[in-house]
Amino acid sequence: MLATRALSLVGKRAISTSICVRGEHGVAKVDDYALPAYFDRRENPLPDVQFVTELSAVQKSLKEKEKGSWATLSNEEKIALYRISFKQSFAEMNEGTKEWKSVIAGMFFFIGMTGLVVLWQRKFVYGPVPPTFESEWKEKEVQRMLDMRINPVEGFSAKWDYENKEWKK
Amino acid sequence: MSLAKPAMRGLLGKRLRFHLPIAFALSLVAAAAFKYGVTEPRKQAYADFYKQYDTTKEFNNMRDAGVFESVRTTGE
Secondary structure (H helix, E strand, O other): OHHHHHHHHHOOOHHHHOOOEEOOEEOOOOOHHHOOOOOOEOOEOOOOOOOOOOOOHHHHHHHHHHOOOHHHOOHHHHHHHHHHHOOOOHHHHHOOOOHHHHHHHHHHHHHHHHHHHHHHHHHHOOOOOOHHHOHHHHHHHHHHHHHOOOOOOOOOHHHEEOOOOEEOO | OOOOOOOOOOHHHHHHHHHHHHHHHHHHHHHHHHHHHHHHHHHHHHHHHHHOOOHHHHHHHHHHHOOOOOOOOOOO
16 A cells, blocks of 8 residues: 555656565566557557656646636646647647658659669560561461451451451541 | 537448448449440441351352361362
């Protein structure tokens, strides 16, 4: 009982520096990261501790005034009380960063690097394309497709004028 | 400073009541547009093509072009 009262006097975050002794054994020292922490998260609107740990004299008197009727608080005092409990408002914590510019820049950079790699590969790695890509071969290929009437309704051969032996205008 | 209390309940219902009719309407419009922009013209194109189709003439043209393996070209 005495130990907990002593703890609350010391302050909410300073528990780590005081060790309560019960019986003959000491309790393990509590590290900072193991204590309830404050963080601004949209999905956790009421953090475990308030933001300001060491209240100044003005803030302490304000906290005393808060215990009375809230109608007597002015707007600035209400904002001051809010800022004691919270670091950033929801509007502040939700606002976007300018990170997207770096992201887009990085994307373009790596796409460009990939393009250079591809060009180098085309020149120094790959062999020649097959003979089926030559123009004479392609001409014979197109002629055979027209002879076979490939897609004569809406597709390939539909665009060829068989009477005049030319592509339809 | 006193702001109005924000809506605390019925948010999903409100969203659905707004968006679902629009979604259904847009889907119907998309389906109708595809039907009358793509499938009906396509059916018509096929109908017109086969109305004028002379099977024998096309067969002979293809045979003369030499694309068949089981039918020899004329005059061989």
